[in-house]
Amino acid sequence: MTEKACKKCNRIVEGDVCPICGDSSLSEEWRGYVIIIDPETSQIAEKMGVETSGRYALRAK
Numbered sequence: 001m002t003e004k005a006c007k008k009c010n011r012i013v014e015g016d017v018c019p020i021c022g023d024s025s026l027s028e029e030w031r032g033y034v035i036i037i038d039p040e041t042s043q044i045a046e047k048m049g050v051e052t053s054g055r056y057a058l059r060a061k
């Protein structure tokens with residue numbers, strides 16, 4: 001299955017709808033990713049506005 005990235009929150013999604021936003025505007029063109037394990041203590045998560053653990057694309061078109 002092709003992994004896509006949510007254009008809104010950059011979440012990497014295996015499916016057609018972002019589980020975070022409930023949005024279906026996903027991009028197949030994304031670069032790199034970070035794994036957020038503990039959003040409450042992660043500076044990356046804070047910068048990206050991420051509140052849920054998981055994988056997030058660094059850039060999504």
Ligand SMILES: [Zn+2]
Pocket residue numbers: 006007008009010011018019020021022023
């Ligand atoms: Zn999203």
